[in-house]
Amino acid sequence: MNDRIELFGANTGNSLRAAIALEESGIAYTARRLDLYAQEHRGPDYLALNPAGKVPTLIDHGTTPMLVINQSNAIIQYADSIAPGKLAPAQPGPVRTRVIDRYFFFVTDVIAPSHAAFFLHKEGQDKAAAIIDLRVIEQLTYSESFLTGEFMAGEQFSMADISAFTITMAFRDRLDWKLLPQLSRWFDTVEARPAVQRGLNVFKHS
Ligand SMILES: N[C@@H](CCC(=O)N[C@@H](CS)C(=O)NCC(=O)O)C(=O)O
Known part of the structure; x- marks a missing residue:
């Protein structure tokens, strides 16, 4: 558990890809599961974070302003940037x-x-x-x-x-x-x- 980084998602390929990237990078985070059938991804609080109403979304409360990432593949890039060497060699080449x-x-x-x-x-x-x-x-x-x-x-x-x-x-x-x-x-x-x-x-x- 980590309150600085939250990952909102559901049991879908895009959300799982983001979760696997955080796990493989050793980045602590809190998972927030949304029930897509109950339309939790279409409520006002979530739409404020992800206006497209899609999962996943990652929030990093440790940055100013707060960082919000809406693309699963950008979350993978974010994981690579804060834990270099885990998802790709750190050095260019x-x-x-x-x-x-x-x-x-x-x-x-x-x-x-x-x-x-x-x-x-x-x-x-x-x-x-x-x-x-x-x-x-x-x-x-x-x-x-x-x-x-x-x-x-x-x-x-x-x-x-x-x-x-x-x-x-x-x-x-x-x-x-x-x-x-x-x-x-x-x-x-x-x-x-x-x-x-x-x-x-x-x-x-x-
Ligand atoms: N390009 C986005 C796609 C996100 C996306 O399409 N998410 C789907 C689940 S796989 C979703 O939220 N579907 C719910 C809906 O559209 O109501 C990403 O890779 O994160």
């Missing part, structure tokens, strides 16, 4: 650049289209949603080629593993795991990490 490159592959080429598909599905555009979902599956399948080392960007766990993990988890029942021995090994390794487990449990119903 080729290894850090590869981490960033792979991190953005999952953020922009996998997570973003999957959000678009989710939106199309909600709008009743199932055929269009299915085409984008197929693209997401192709991209995750392609990431098998990144796994020449233990993790997505080499031998060290990094923010690339965090951006890859929650979206792989969301598609785990739709991947052809027989064709993905490295992705399968990687998924089990990441899932078994104690900090990942803590992050995954933070917003579960008690």
